[in-house]
Amino acid sequence: MILPRRSLLYVPGANARALEKARTLPADGLILDLEDSVAPEAKAEARDRVVAAAQAGGWSPREVLIRANALDTPWGMDDLAAIATSDADGVVLSKVERPETVREAGAALSAAGAPDSLALWCMIETPLGVLNAAAIAGATPRLAGGRVAGLILGTSDLAKDLRAAHEPGRQPLLTALGLCLLAGRAYGLAVIDGVHLDLEDEAGFAESCRQGAALGFDGKSLIHPKTIAAANTAFAPTVEAVENAHRVIAAHAAALAAGRGVTVVDGRLVEALHVSEAERLVALDRIIAERVRG
Numbered sequence: 001m002i003l004p005r006r007s008l009l010y011v012p013g014a015n016a017r018a019l020e021k022a023r024t025l026p027a028d029g030l031i032l033d034l035e036d037s038v039a040p041e042a043k044a045e046a047r048d049r050v051v052a053a054a055q056a057g058g059w060s061p062r063e064v065l066i067r068a069n070a071l072d073t074p075w076g077m078d079d080l081a082a083i084a085t086s087d088a089d090g091v092v093l094s095k096v097e098r099p100e101t102v103r104e105a106g107a108a109l110s111a112a113g114a115p116d117s118l119a120l121w122c123m124i125e126t127p128l129g130v131l132n133a134a135a136i137a138g139a140t141p142r143l144a145g146g147r148v149a150g151l152i153l154g155t156s157d158l159a160k161d162l163r164a165a166h167e168p169g170r171q172p173l174l175t176a177l178g179l180c181l182l183a184g185r186a187y188g189l190a191v192i193d194g195v196h197l198d199l200e201d202e203a204g205f206a207e208s209c210r211q212g213a214a215l216g217f218d219g220k221s222l223i224h225p226k227t228i229a230a231a232n233t234a235f236a237p238t239v240e241a242v243e244n245a246h247r248v249i250a251a252h253a254a255a256l257a258a259g260r261g262v263t264v265v266d267g268r269l270v271e272a273l274h275v276s277e278a279e280r281l282v283a284l285d286r287i288i289a290e291r292v293r294g
């Protein structure tokens with residue numbers, strides 16, 4: 001089933017008001033955070049609060065993911081044990097660098113009683129993580145019956161480790177973004193772009209969404225509710241794209257009925273591969289429209 005992942009908002013797990021507010025926001029998904037936004041002395045309390053919030057329900061149609069601390073920190077394993085039976089849709093593993101970490105997390109979740117439906121999302125945010133992205137994506141992918149549903153780029157940590165500049169166009173990060181997209185798509189995963197740190201830079205945010213959508217990301221991770229609407233727009237199919245998709249589907253069906261495998265729509269060649277992409281767009285558009293109607 002296609003799920004819109006245009007906007008995934010980080011919600012600090014230590015901030016009770018933000019957690020409450022998140023229930024009302026039109027993001028496709030929420031990442032309830034136990035990692036970087038939570039101070040060490042607040043980790044245990046934040047874990048209890050986030051797990052209780054997930055268990056309380058009432059989040060639909062939003063996906064609820066909980067970001068755990070890395071497994072080699074004092075909190076990582078306790079986070080997984082608590083999240084396992086939290087009714088969240090997924091666990092976000094931070095700073096994943098090796099496929100063994102994904103398997104270890106999957107085993108820990110299963111041992112703690114997690115249902116098979118609990119997904120794993122891997123953050124790729126270090127140079128080693130990028131270089132191993134294909135092995136991480138292919139460790140236990142959903143398509144092969146495993147838990148891994150997606151990759152999320154951690155471009156802030158990555159830029160720091162690379163000593164790269166945060167600049168318009170994100171040239172210093174493009175190799176890493178492309179490698180992660182290749183890795184995720186090779187194993188049928190969702191792939192989510194990193195955050196835009198400057199909350200006052202509306203034009204830069206819009207441009208980074210446009211670029212992320214053009215590169216092929218499913219959506220963007222966000223840090224403030226005021227950016228949800230722009231991300232939802234940027235990563236949704238446009239009206240023109242949906243109209244074109246309907247024309248492609250109809251023209252190809254007519255060509256097949258006439259015994260031909262290819263046709264031309266508005267001067268462009270249409271083959272079966274274009275039909276499957278058109279069908280994906282139409283399905284995504286329908287689900288988004290259903291959400292808007294409520």
Ligand SMILES: CC(C)(COP(=O)(O)OP(=O)(O)OC[C@H]1O[C@@H](n2cnc3c(N)ncnc32)[C@H](O)[C@@H]1OP(=O)(O)O)[C@@H](O)C(=O)NCCC(=O)NCCSC(=O)C[C@H](O)C(=O)O
Pocket residue numbers: 009010011012017018019021022033036037125153154155156157158194195223224225
């Ligand atoms: C950046 C913020 C600290 C700003 O917070 P604040 O000053 O409270 O903002 P506002 O006054 O403008 O907030 C307006 C209302 O919106 C609510 N709010 C704000 N942010 C969120 C949020 N993220 N989720 C839910 N609700 C939110 C406020 O409560 C206000 O509500 P109301 O009371 O009704 O007026 C703050 O936005 C924030 O903490 N953002 C998230 C920070 C975070 O999670 N960081 C970690 C994830 S990013 C990361 O780790 C990067 C990655 O790992 C990498 O390496 O790249």
Ligand SMILES: [Mg+2]
Pocket residue numbers: 036125154156157
């Ligand atoms: Mg990070």
